Amino acid sequence: MKLRAVRFGFSALALAALAFVLPATAADKIDPVADAKAFKKFFYDKFPKLKPEDFVNGPYSMDEGLHRQWVEKEQFPPYEFSVEAGKEMFTKPFKNGKTYEDCFPNKGIGIRQNYPYFDEKEGKVITLELALNRCREANGEAAYSYVKDEMAALTAYMAYTSRGKPFDIKIPDDPRALAAYEQGKEYFYSRRGQLNFSCATCHVQTPGERIRTEVLAPALGIMNAMPIYRSEWSGMGTTSRRFVTCNSQVRGVPFNPQDDEYRNVEYYLSYVANGLPISGPGARP
Amino acid sequence: MKAKLVLLAALLTAGSAFAASEADYKAAYAAAEAANKEAGQLRNQWTTTASTLAAAKKAADAGDFDKATEAAKEAEALAKASIFQATSEKTLWRDLEIR
Numbered sequence: 001m002k003l004r005a006v007r008f009g010f011s012a013l014a015l016a017a018l019a020f021v022l023p024a025t026a027a028d029k030i031d032p033v034a035d036a037k038a039f040k041k042f043f044y045d046k047f048p049k050l051k052p053e054d055f056v057n058g059p060y061s062m063d064e065g066l067h068r069q070w071v072e073k074e075q076f077p078p079y080e081f082s083v084e085a086g087k088e089m090f091t092k093p094f095k096n097g098k099t100y101e102d103c104f105p106n107k108g109i110g111i112r113q114n115y116p117y118f119d120e121k122e123g124k125v126i127t128l129e130l131a132l133n134r135c136r137e138a139n140g141e142a143a144y145s146y147v148k149d150e151m152a153a154l155t156a157y158m159a160y161t162s163r164g165k166p167f168d169i170k171i172p173d174d175p176r177a178l179a180a181y182e183q184g185k186e187y188f189y190s191r192r193g194q195l196n197f198s199c200a201t202c203h204v205q206t207p208g209e210r211i212r213t214e215v216l217a218p219a220l221g222i223m224n225a226m227p228i229y230r231s232e233w234s235g236m237g238t239t240s241r242r243f244v245t246c247n248s249q250v251r252g253v254p255f256n257p258q259d260d261e262y263r264n265v266e267y268y269l270s271y272v273a274n275g276l277p278i279s280g281p282g283a284r285p
Numbered sequence: 286m287k288a289k290l291v292l293l294a295a296l297l298t299a300g301s302a303f304a305a306s307e308a309d310y311k312a313a314y315a316a317a318e319a320a321n322k323e324a325g326q327l328r329n330q331w332t333t334t335a336s337t338l339a340a341a342k343k344a345a346d347a348g349d350f351d352k353a354t355e356a357a358k359e360a361e362a363l364a365k366a367s368i369f370q371a372t373s374e375k376t377l378w379r380d381l382e383i384r
Contacts, residue, residue, distance in 0.1 A: 035383075042383045189378040191370060194331045194363065200381045253330035261328065 030178045032171050032271055035185070039272040043220040047208070055221035056279040062208040062215055070283070079156055079229040079281040082236045086157025089150065094139040100154070103135035112155075112162035113278050116267045117170060118177040125180050125263040128155055129238055146257035147244065152227045152236035152281075159227065159280030167224060167278065169271040180260075184268030187261050188219075193252030199265070214285065223270045225282030232285065239266055305354035310345050313357035317341070320364035329371035334363040 043055060047062070054061040060070035090100050090108065101107035115128035132154050133143040144150040171177050191198045202211065203219035210216070214232075226239045237245075240257035243265065247254035255261055305313075317338055324330045341356035 039383050185382070186378055189381040190374040191377070192329060192374075194333045194366075196370065198378065198381060204381065204383060248332060251332045253325075253332055253335065255328070 030182050032178070032181055036272045036274060040220060042204070043207075043218050047218070052275075053277055055218055056224035056273075056276055056282075058217035058222065058225055058282065058284060059208075059215035062218070066215060066285075073283050077229070077281075078231075078283050079227075079236060082153045082156040082227075082229065083160045083281060085150075086153035086155070086160075089154055090157055094136070094141050096139050098139050100132065100135055103131070103138070108158060109161045110165060112159045112280070113165040113167050114169070116263060116270060118172055118174065118180060118267070120172055120174055120177070123174075123176045124260070125184075125267045127239070127258065127263055127266055128158060129240055130258050130263070146238060147241035148233075148235060148237055152238050152241075155227045155238055156236065156281035159278055162278045163280070164277045167270055167274045167276055169267065169274055171271060180264045181268055181271060183260070184264030184266070187265045188268055192247065193250030195250040197250040199246065217284075219269065219272075221273050221276050221279075223266060224273055224276055225279045225284075227280060228282040228284045230284045236281070305350045307345070307350055310341070310350045310353040310357060313354045313361065314338070314341055314345070317357045317361035317364060320361050320368065324364050324367040324371065327368060327371035329367050331363055331367045334360050334367060337363060 040052070044050075044052065047055075050061055057067075057070060060066050093099050105111055112128060115131065116125045118124070119126045129146050129151055132151065133146070136143055144154075171181055188199045191201070200219065202216045203222060207216050207218035223239065226242070227236055228242070229236050233241075238257075240262060243262045244254040244257060317334075321330060321334050321338065324334070337356055337360035341353045341360060344350075344356060345353035
């Protein structure tokens, strides 16, 4: 353990020294449109055989054998029970007689592609999971756990009603929105945990490669499939669950679900996938 | 006989110079906790720091202050590495950015 810490120290020092030698290349200006264009181009160039819409199927788009597995899995998808449960929950009245339909535009149907959004009144990013729990609390109900079960079922149903609709995340002309976007981007690329991994280490530098038996998904389109049924979890998991477990896997102490860092990184990743269709709920190995 | 007692006393004294005391453990643990707290303020704690701190406490509770002190020092090293990571990543993250 001590040896690993020392090794980390040396590699971190080497990186720091390298950064000192290289000229400063920090972006002067936050330009989400240019970011999204470059982000997509990177993945389209890296995987020239894939169509843009294939990226929303994560690892199943990376390999022919896996793709065949996915086609078969979709015959009896493991998330089906969750969608059914979510549908029932969505229309069942709260104790006060209202339902989730009363909290969302278009009664919550076909709107998943617009989340997360930046709330200019609050000055923060609002995710679908957060909006659902706020809806519950506003109607006198206790909030659900953000990571699985009921929350996964509700978001699965909402995603299902939005399938095929392209992500349409807006960044309003508000410096706070741009700052949230930029903070999300910084989080995505920052190395964390004792293993010194960033989100990008797996999902930009090595998508399609394996970590043990797992084929890593590309970052492009990774939010489009949320929530997901993971065989590894033997159950459904939300976007929050994915972020929390990613942090733990690199030996970083995860934040609380829906802390600003997670909301912002979801905002960033969803924005750069604008135009790609919602495919959620998804199934993953 | 007297010479033997003097030798025994000298050996015991020398031995105690290498063994960690409860005070050593407490000082090492406090330093590790402080570093981990700083990592928390930077929003970059490591799970291994927490588990190593827990191992230090467990060893101390069992009265093994050598092991406890060693674990606490290791936890401090881990916490300091996480602080270094958080600080250096403030600028280094841009090296990974897709442009």
